[in-house]
Amino acid sequence: MKKISKALLASAMCASLFGCSSNENSDATVYKIGICNYVDDASLNQIVDNIQSRLEEIGKENEVVFDVEVENCNADSTVLNQIITDFQADNVDLMVAVATPVAMAMQSATEGSDLPVIFSAVSDPVGAQIVDSLETPGANITGTSDYLDTTSIFNLIFAADPDADKIGLLYDAGQDSSTASIESAKQYLEDKQIDYVVKTATTTDEVKLAVDALISEDVDAIFTPTDNTIMTAELSIYETLIDAKVPHYTGADSFALNGAFLGYGVDYANLGVETADMIAQVLLDKENPSTLAVRTFDNGTATINTETCTALGFDFETIKKAFEPLCTQVKEITTAESFDDLEG
Missing domain, CATH: 3.40.50.2300 (Response regulator)
Incomplete structure (x- = not known):
């Protein structure tokens, strides 16, 4: 119950935060983003938290609003697929996959479409056949890797x-x-x-x-x-x-x-920041995920x-x-x- 309460509180605070931004910037461009975390885990949660905080900074710097919805499938593939379906029905501008199973599911669900997907904490994106190569991902998906040495x-x-x-x-x-x-x-x-x-x-x-x-x-x-x-x-x-x-x-x-x-x-807090920067590259700078190299860190x-x-x-x-x-x-x-x- 403690973890659920924290998650609900964080979600409520986030909704309030982005709601305020939208009200204060009624003429600002709004980008809808759907984030799905794979499981409630300290490192993965750090990524999500830092994506949100970095997007808030980027939004203020560029006078845009990021309307972010965060979901957690708790390692349940049925729930994961439903979350992705809901994101698509909500016409999000970009989806974020935290961990390899989420990235694979989002890749499958968006194959052949122009909906961009940015992943984080995918250890072997080439081996998992999520991207063609680290330098040139080749489709609508790219992101950050926590490759392990x-x-x-x-x-x-x-x-x-x-x-x-x-x-x-x-x-x-x-x-x-x-x-x-x-x-x-x-x-x-x-x-x-x-x-x-x-x-x-x-x-x-x-x-x-x-x-x-x-x-x-x-x-x-x-x-x-x-x-x-x-x-x-x-x-x-x-x-x-x-x-x-x-x-x-x-x-x-x-x-x-x-x-x-x-x-x-890797530093998972920094991984979240770098993931948010890639989101901005795609949505604000209009870079194509197919040619935006996967970021790796050691x-x-x-x-x-x-x-x-x-x-x-x-x-x-x-x-x-x-x-x-x-x-x-x-x-x-x-x-x-x-x-x-x-x-x-």
Whole structure:
């Protein structure tokens, strides 16, 4: 109920905000935008929040109004398709897809049309066949990618534990965003002649069982890419991993927010800002999504949960010193359900 109340409050505030803008700028051009988030997740929510705040800034700078509707399908494909249908019926000027499954659904629903779609947090847009190439997407869809540098994460794993000789790979095989990263991880470990154990899961209960199985296999660490299923389940597994003294290395800072030892990847707040800038390029500057290159980022940020770090028996300062040559920056975080909870 707490999360629902927050979402409703945020939605009401947003509606009020854009309503005021419309009243104050009655002659301004209004652009209708439909945003669909895949799941209630700290990193993805950051993207949505920053898209909205950046669009507000752009609207004021250009004396236009962005009338934004935000929906969340909660990983339900039926709900997702209905949201897209509703956006189309409302004659939105542009749709925004947050996460790979939403981008794929919007691509399918708008194929052959001129309705622009901007995606965010799509890890492998070419592999998921959403775009022809990163440089030239080729159709009505483009956006921002949170591509994961798998090698960089494994460099961190072995910097923390040079003697690690068995790694667990945990992901949802149904998440297209995870596939390329897992294959890259396997290749990395095979090249290094290091054993690995693969476990997949599609629900939180299955994730718990998969974690138990990995622990029983005596893995030294577990790797998970930017996988929404595992991310959602992190609060349910991090204490089990701490008790087993198994660090969880992951592909987003929201994992670390929810108890994982480390999240490595892009700044999701910045990802939202850049996504909003691309929306403006399409709607205000009239750029064509088919030729607007996908934006990729690798800011090399390692986010360490300091509570988990200590509980695992690591000394934070020692770990930080080992990681710093391998990252652009090392950030600290503690466990919470959302980034707002940390600020509160």
